Amino acid sequence: MPVPAPASSVTPLAARFAQRAGARARRERGLRASLGIAAALLALLALAMPAFLLASARLTPGWQDIVLPLLAGSFKAAVYAVLVALPLGLGAAIWCARFAPPAWRAVLKPLFELFEAVPAVVLGLIAALLLAPWLARHVLGFAIFLVALAPTLAITGSIWQRVAPPRWQRRWVGREVWLMLAPLLLTCAFALWAGDWFAAAGLAALLQPQTPWNGLVIGLMLGLAVMPTIFSLSEDALFAVPADLALGAQALGATRWQALWRLLLPVAAPGIVAALLLGFSRALGETMIVLMASGNTPLLDASPLTGLRSIAANLALEAPEAAPDSAHYGLLLLSALLLFGLCLLLNAMAETVRGRLRRRLVGL
Amino acid sequence: MSVVDGVPAMPTGLLDGLDLALEARGLSLDYAQRRALDAVHLQVPRQRVTALIGSSGCGKSSLLRCFNRLNDEIAGCRVRGDVRVLGLDAYADTTSLPELRRRVGMVFQKPNPFPQSVAENVAFGLRLAGIRSRLELDDRVEAALRAAALWDEVRDRLGDSALALSAGQQQRLVIARALAVEPEVLLMDEPASMLDPISTLRFEELVVALRERYSVLLVTHNMQQAARVADYTAFMQAGRLLEFDTTDRIFTNPRLRGTEDYITGRMRESGGQ
């Protein structure tokens, strides 16, 4: 076997390495230094964010009258949004993680995650110009839809289970979504028709929104915007629970749903709670949808049929015009500080709860 | 016979008159949770092949990685004792890690070529030396590939991705990559365990050929392999080096009962396959 020229302890290559050793060491130190600077910058930024809010926020007399309605508005928007997003997001997550065929899951998950990327201004536009006027005319129908939806789905499902031949049922396992589309659309149509009928019968006054741009519209659109957050995080939590857990229960005769409800959901619960908290935090801070479709009237009430003005929207509206160092500016920053603190708190809570989930999963 | 103060059972005067490539004295190594090496004494002579045998988890790999200080990469890993590489203290503050690692090449259990072309893989270390001339790079790449007995197989595929080579070729490519920077010692961590029998054979021939110029410390699970290629063999158990001798004597007439048990047990096991 050919072997190249014998190596002495100082070959030309060793000399070359020796020559470059200094430059290489300098480069290494340079990288280390720039990394350190980057880290310090970030630390500075993380500290500067709350610091600048704290430094400029002012508690001028009468601040409650200005800030509290804004805070109430933010909460109202976020609560309604989560009321919409939680059933949709959690339901979809349960379906995706536990019942959907893998091919479906591979499509649905990125699809909803893509939906998360839709710019808020686009959703706000649709909410303000299309959804709000339409919903103002069909509040009754929408109420009927809300009430009728769950029972219709449940009844259709149980009828299917009782009546359809088992062979069909097996074929449709994992494709129940298609089955549900028909009752969904029928409920929509029925609710619209019934709503119009009631309205024509003079019952419109029962649920007459004060303004088309109200809490209901915000709840729906902001809910849709937040739904992917809740979906994505709770899907991850549910999917991470080992499948054997459910299979064991099913082997004992539990149905798929019972296995999920009694076993998987409790295990994944911290993840779902974290998803809820993060979704709420996102809804609190979301600006454009609320800015465009809420009417921006500062009110202290919880009705879905009245408008609202949130801290975030108020900041976008008033901050560009506020003169630095004025009382108005101080109050704006006070409200921003409140928002910042709330979001921070929610995030920290979510992180803690998620840590619990991780430990629990390691235990399994 | 027993091991006193970590000094292995070893015939007196065995390595007299031989230069030492590597030397460990009272070497202990602790990971965060457990002790991996316990007062190990080992001497590896120059331009010989020394095999390190022992059951899984006995600390062979940990010992190997003390000689090029790759253990430094593991968080919570503490080393005590004396490690000399080519006569220099490896753990001294003045030791330059890059230079130490250049002089002590390493081949891993799994072939780990970079996701680049065959030629670029071999040229990696040369570029670190600041060599830019195409001509010189080509010459040195060719020499390294010849030394690793790979040149004839890849001379027409130098531009292809290294990941397209077979596992055996990848392992020799990795050796060529290590040889290119002109090391003096080669550490090999079960280098043939992922290879098929024919590739293993070629690989062993290569190791024997390398012996002419390099000091080789080879960790292996395969007794026959140790018997075929190694001049000396060291036996480790539970973080301690128990016996060191010429390969012939270790396999025919070990001094310790434990060594014999391990070797014969293994022999029977692999003989039955």
Place this chain on the structure above:
Amino acid sequence: MAAFASLPRGVPRRGDTGLWLAAGAVGLSLLALIVLLAVLLQQALRAFVPAPVAELRWSGGGTEHTLIAAVVEQDAHVLIVRGSEWQRRGAEYRRIARADLLQLDWPADAVTLNLRDGREIHLRGDAAAWRASQLPVLPQAPAGFVLAAADIDDVVAANRLTPTQTIRLVAQRGWRFVAGAPDTGGGVYPALVGTVVLVLLMSVLVMPLGVLLALWLHEYAGSGRGARLLRAAMANLAGVPAVIYGLFGLVLFVNGIGGGLDVLLQSDVPRWGGGGLLWSSLTLALLTLPVVVIATEEGLARVPASLRQAALALGATRAEMLWRVVLPVARPALLTALILAVARAAGEVAPLMLVGAVKYAPALPLDGEFPYLHLSRQFMHLGQSVYDLALSGSDTQRDPAQAHAAALLLLVVVVGLNAAAIVVRNRLRERARELAV
């Protein structure tokens, strides 16, 4: 997955109510998605499809009116029409209750003249002759109205369009919308340029910092207290609402640094102390920093340890290992990080409202005039345009159809970028698997 695959056959599935509700949730979500998209598409198309032209007669305020106008929207109770705009674009919209309507015809020889400044004039006559550069006679025109041949952009026989003609018109107008300026009949070109320049500048700012941070966190910091704190800071920064970043940018960059610069440079008009391109891109860079760091770290984590060890064992320093082995292997992850940051930045409007995007900017931030890139200039932004076209200003300045078109454009850009990120990331994962084998 496994739960589905190995479903026991023939298990009685009574009491599965929740399952049906979950299926319903998926169905409802998908339905909502589809409806949103369809509605947006339909509304956006309305900006480009020529509206049919009607001849109307109605009574209002005790007198009878007649008008030739494009019918923009109609339902059971009301018509919204766009009359001939002799004076100003968007000034002749009118709502007419159906109850007041005396007569409604769709004359076959109705013609819409589209003027270069975006105005429309509706009349009856011979479209073909007018298209051959013969000036139409305008009997309804108010005194003093002068029409030159050069003013006329095109002549559309609005009620006699074949489908091919309609498609060609839509394409033509769509292109003009994307490539035109707002003062020539509505166009988002300046907003598009503003968005692109903003996002590019932001990428240049955020990528080096983000990658350095990810390297520090993943390669150097280990699991010490510093790293833990910084990780926590990063997670919290990711959860801070975008509008707070805007406020931060306003206070720190615009009022703080910008105002200071103005004092220092003794400029009389606020040059740096107002919202501008640089401050906006800095703000967005901060906003997207967590995105970049998290995506890059994920990529670094996927680089096999064996490659790092190989490089180190050959005598590479850490810097060399990172530069020559780790970063090249993680390149798709860096690309993913960049795309995600760009997608996030392109769709974000709220912070920009505070630090520099405006409804109308007279000049582009990038032009042929030295120094070519004008960092202190205010600029237009696609997302901001959506908001402005839809909601801000008086009724006549708004154009909901165009707002929807701009929204659709924004959506296509952002969703396209995100889809690209998903594709790149999947490829990265496959490659990591390949390397790990």
